[in-house]
Amino acid sequence: MITIIVPIFNSENFLEKCLESILAQTYKDLEIILVNDGSNDRSKDICNAYAKIDSRIKLIHKNNEGVSAARNDALKVAKGEYVGFVDSDDWIDPKMYENLYKLIRSTDSDISVCGYKTRLNSSINGKIDYFTIEDNKEKINILIKNNQVGGYLWNKLFSMDIIKKNGMSLFDENIYFCEDLLYTSQLFMESKSVSVTTASYYNYITHGNNSTSYTYSKSKLTALLALQQIIDKFQDSINGGLELYKDLFMHINISLLMNGMKQKKLDKKTTLYLKKNLFRYNLLDLKSYKIKLSCLICRINLRLHYIIWNNFYGK
Known part of the structure; x- marks a missing residue:
């Protein structure tokens, strides 16, 4: 079983498309954990409505504590052998988790990775390549060197065994930027291998420029x-x-x-x-x-x- 964790905060304009894309996955053995992180829009109602139509959906409603705390709460109750993360304002292609599962199993890897699409990059690669990384220096550097791999959570499938084995089941709730990179880098370095497909199955939506390079806080x-x-x-x-x-x-x-x-x-x-x-x-x-x-x-x-x-x- 694959657990898909979706942290949610004020995502009413995007949430239904996100959830429909998860429910449309060709890989059906899913546990879908929706964590409503204190939303004050219609997100809670949308979560409740979808939970009524699909028994695979589990709900966590909580006060707002941030995305890391939301992911932590979900990981504590997750039952899947593998774990994926989807942001609530994005959506995924129907075969994303089927293909990531096949890749992680066929290569006996701890982590599988796919590419992603944005408005500027809207098509899946014509020629799909696969490669597996075992060298630690290559594993750590590809997170920065290859933007399609990246230090993101949402384009990856993680073995729950490696998360539990290495004691990294919890995100650092005091880190608000690069928290994904910190968590992912630790799992990459502790994995025996990481397998990557160049196919882009994740659809990432940008909302203006929130880069650290452009504003101070x-x-x-x-x-x-x-x-x-x-x-x-x-x-x-x-x-x-x-x-x-x-x-x-x-x-x-x-x-x-x-x-x-x-x-x-x-x-x-x-x-x-x-x-x-x-x-x-x-x-x-x-x-x-x-x-x-x-x-x-x-x-x-x-x-x-x-x-x-x-x-x-x-x-």
């Missing part, structure tokens, strides 16, 4: 904590090779500094923290020339970097 500082956990946990075991994660850490750190300065939202403690992070890694540990240069200028003269950044990106 204190909650986005937790992305740095997530990345630092990944780097600290795995850099010794794979003898370095985490330059992409260090690049991402420094990119987010500099972006938060620049946007925080522009929006005048930085307090003294946060400013000192972000400035200190500029020296966390040797410039030789960074892969991107552009990020190396930005980091160097910030170290020498933060105000100069802000003027340059504001002229090119801050408008």
Whole structure:
């Protein structure tokens, strides 16, 4: 059985399409856990209505605590041998879980992965390829290097055994950005193998630009904590090779500094923290020339970097 976990918060405009796509799966042995995370729109009513028409649906209604807490609550009661996650404003193709299940079983992997489609990328690949990854350095880096794999939860099927075996059944509820990447990277590194299909079965909907690169908020500082956990946990075991994660850490750190300065939202403690992070890694540990240069200028003269950044990106 596959458990599909859907955290829901104020998704009334998208939820029915999402649920219809799950119920239309050609793989029928499903447990569908809907976690209504304190929605104040019609999401609760929609969940209740669908639970009446399909016995595979299980409901959790709770006060709003965030997506990580919602996923944790679902994992605690999940009974499937495999677990998938679907965001409530997206939808999936009918054969997604059938094909991910066949892939994970045929390759004896712990995780299977498919591609995804957006409005800018609307078709499934003409030629579908499959590959399996066993090398740890490749497993950790493909999450950043290959955007179609990514550090997302929603385009993957996880063995429940590996989740339970490694004691990672719970998401860190204090991480609000890159929490998916943190969780997924741990499971990837603990897996014996990961199998990937280039076929795009997941339909991802974007709602404006919520990137860490474009706005500042204190909650986005937790992305740095997530990345630092990944780097600290795995850099010794794979003898370095985490330059992409260090690049991402420094990119987010500099972006938060620049946007925080522009929006005048930085307090003294946060400013000192972000400035200190500029020296966390040797410039030789960074892969991107552009990020190396930005980091160097910030170290020498933060105000100069802000003027340059504001002229090119801050408008």
